[in-house]
Amino acid sequence: MFDKVSIKVAIMVNLAMFVILAAGGYYVADQQGQSLEQQLLERGKIESVVGAKLIGRVMEEAIDNGVFSVKDAFDTEYVPIPGFVPEKYHTKYDFYLDKEILSLEDEFLKDDSVVFAVAVDKNGYLPTHNTRFQQPITGDQQRDLVGNRTKRIFNDPIGLAAAKNEEPAFQQVYHRDTGEVMWDISSPVYVKGQHWGGFRIGFSLDKIGTAKADLKLKLIGFMVIIWLVSLGLIFIVVNKVLRPLTHFTQIASNLADGQVDEKIEVKGRDEIAQLADVLERLRLSLKAAMDRLQRR
Numbered sequence: 404m405f406d407k408v409s410i411k412v413a414i415m416v417n418l419a420m421f422v423i424l425a426a427g428g429y430y431v432a433d434q435q436g437q438s439l440e441q442q443l444l445e446r447g448k449i450e451s452v453v454g455a456k457l458i459g460r461v462m463e464e465a466i467d468n469g470v471f472s473v474k475d476a477f478d479t480e481y482v483p484i485p486g487f488v489p490e491k492y493h494t495k496y497d498f499y500l501d502k503e504i505l506s507l508e509d510e511f512l513k514d515d516s517v518v519f520a521v522a523v524d525k526n527g528y529l530p531t532h533n534t535r536f537q538q539p540i541t542g543d544q545q546r547d548l549v550g551n552r553t554k555r556i557f558n559d560p561i562g563l564a565a566a567k568n569e570e571p572a573f574q575q576v577y578h579r580d581t582g583e584v585m586w587d588i589s590s591p592v593y594v595k596g597q598h599w600g601g602f603r604i605g606f607s608l609d610k611i612g613t614a615k616a617d618l619k620l621k622l623i624g625f626m627v628i629i630w631l632v633s634l635g636l637i638f639i640v641v642n643k644v645l646r647p648l649t650h651f652t653q654i655a656s657n658l659a660d661g662q663v664d665e666k667i668e669v670k671g672r673d674e675i676a677q678l679a680d681v682l683e684r685l686r687l688s689l690k691a692a693m694d695r696l697q698r699r
Contacts, residue, residue, distance in 0.1 A: 412641050417634050424626050431622055439618055443516055447588040447606045448572030450511055450520070455571075455590035455602035458522040461503050462496070462594045471496050476594050479526060484554065488544060491554040497530035508533050516610045518585055522592060524600035527558040527566045549581050565589035565603050577605065584608050654682055663689045 462476050481492035504522060511520030512533055519536065523529045531553060538550035557566075561577045569591045577587035586606040592599045654667055667683040670676060 416637050416641065417630075420633055420637070421630055424630050427626070439615055443606065443614070444574070444586070444588075446514070447516075447586060447604050448574070448590075450514070450517070451588045451590040451602055451604045452571050454508070454511060454520055454522070454604065455592045457507055458504060458602055459592045459594055459599070461500075461507070462592075462599065465496070465499055465503070466595065470499055473595050473597075477524075477597070477599065479524070479528075481528060481556065489548075489555055492528065492556065493554065494528065494530060497554065500531045504531055505534060511604065516606050516614075518583065518605040518607050520602070520604050522600065522602050523557060523562070523566045525566050525598065526556060526600075527562040528554075528556045528600075530554060561587055566601050568601055569598055573601075579605070654686075661689075661693070663693060 465471055466473055466476060475495040478495040481494060484491040484493060500522070508520050508522070508531065511517050512535065519533055521529050521532055529552070536550065536552040538547075540547055540551055557563075559580075561575050564575060565573065565587055566589075568589050571590045573589050575587045575589075577585050579585065585608050586604075588604045588606060589601040591601050654665075657665070663686050665686075667679055667686055670679070
């Protein structure tokens with residue numbers, strides 16, 4: 404089977420096409436993965452800016468409605484809540500934010516890539532965490548560390564940088580104390596023109612990695628399908644194009660056996676047609692030579 408020229412040509416063409424498709428597929432998958440990551444990052448940046456503006460508006464409305472004063476909104480006399488490790492605190496405004504911003508913050512978690520979306524003051528104090536991180540206290544310190552994270556002061560270097568940041572969509576890599584690694588994207592919250600703190604979005608790198616892997620698998624699958632379809636088509640086309648060679652091989656064999664009476668038709672101007680023309684001239688020469696021998 405592999406002695407046939409058509410098979411050899413088809414295999415060589417398919418191998419070359421496989422290399423080209425593999426290289427092209429890798430490049431496209433890599434570019435699309437980077438594009439997806441950039442899109443997710445831009446989405447996180449937009450969400451952090453929007454969240455910061457919404458939190459600032461909620462606090463300003465509370466001040467305008469006499470719920471608490473501007474001074475109370477910037478309260479940093481954190482009152483410890485007994486019995487918690489790490490410690491939790493109350494402020495003069497947290498009772499109000501528990502009611503007014505919880506559902507707002509939870510809206511951001513409808514994006515599967517968002518792990519948390521919270522407002523923190525300039526010292527990293529987090530008055531109201533998302534519902535998923537306000538689970539009932541169990542007494543198991545490790546379990547509560549993950550399940551109940553509200554009213555803590557997150558004054559680690561990343562947390563403080565996010566809280567004190569005054570640039571829109573400030574991006575950091577955050578190694579959370581629960582062992583997760585994520586993007587931390589924060590934007591400043593202003594209350595009555597003063598920098599109150601920041602709105603932090605935690606974007607899961609695992610989810611982003613999974614999304615990129617899924618995209619690459621889909622692209623690779625698409626490339627494999629293209630290659631398999633091309634594989635069959637190339638075998639069919641090459642075999643059809645080179646089929647006359649089989650015919651001419653038989654003609655050459657017949658000429659070698661002295662069968663010189665059948666005319667060889669020449670069609671076209673390609674290499675195969677030129678080969679047919681050569682064989683026809685050879686047939687005529689052999690026929691003429693054999694006729695001369697017969698007349699002697």
